[in-house]
Every structure is written in C-alpha cells, then in structure tokens.
Amino acid sequence: MKIIYGNKSFKLDEFLVKPLFAHLSTLSKEGPRESPVWFYWENEHIYIIGTPSSDTFPRRIEENPACAIGIVDLDHTTGKVLHAGFRGEATVEPFDKKIATKLLERYLGPDEEKWDPRFQGLGDSNVLIKFVPETVVVRDQSFVPSM
Known part of the structure; x- marks a missing residue:
C-alpha cells in the first residue's frame, strides 16, 4: 500500500480506529454508486459487513472489484477536517463473526445484548467485504472556523 501524505497530515492508524463513517464507491452498469458504511481496519485491509438481501454493493463488487473509500473526521466547530481517500480492489468474503464483532463493537459498544436488534446475531446470511x-491519500484539510 502506497501512502501519499498531503502538506498537512495525520497518523493514519490512529485515525482508522475511530468509529467514523466510510463512503464506499463502486461501479455499476448505471454508473458509480456510493454507500455509507461502518468499517474495521486490520492488517492494512478495510472490512465492511454486507447483507446481500438488502445491500447492492456486494453484487457490484463481485462484478467489478475496483472501488474507492473515503473517510472524513469533521468537527465544524473547531475546523478539524481529516480525510483519508483509498483506491484499490475489494472482494466478497464469507462472513467472519470475529471480524464482524470487532467492527460492530466500535460503533455499538461491547455488550451485544444492548445493540440495536438489527445488529444482533449476524451470521451466514451476511458477507464481509475485504478492501485491499x-x-x-492522507490529508489534514482543517480550517479556521468563522463561528
């Protein structure tokens, strides 16, 4: 993986442990598509949970693995804007409960019984997207706020 740092930058690994939204961009026959997703970073891969019965991005990745992911940490009150833009390829992998649990714990906490019921007990009807x-591109695009 080649990392391109902007004039102002930040530590990528520290950034990627935050529970931020990622935006997965994929290609379709109708043109590009974007999906906001939760993610988990491990061993220089990004993992995303997909549900083929309701999510269309797993099918698009199977048809064309080239994709991009953008992640932004924004605080408009302080002017903080940190951006990481990834380019690469993804694959649709069998569901891995261990990785999925790590991903969901970042956003929902360690106690699965307290999670929204939609995220409890995920299993083989789900898949993992493995983005390589x-x-x-890692850029600190922070600004001085006017408020």
Missing part, C-alpha cells in the same frame, strides 16, 4: 488498498 493500493493507495491512500
């Missing part, structure tokens, strides 16, 4: 980045 070729490049990542």
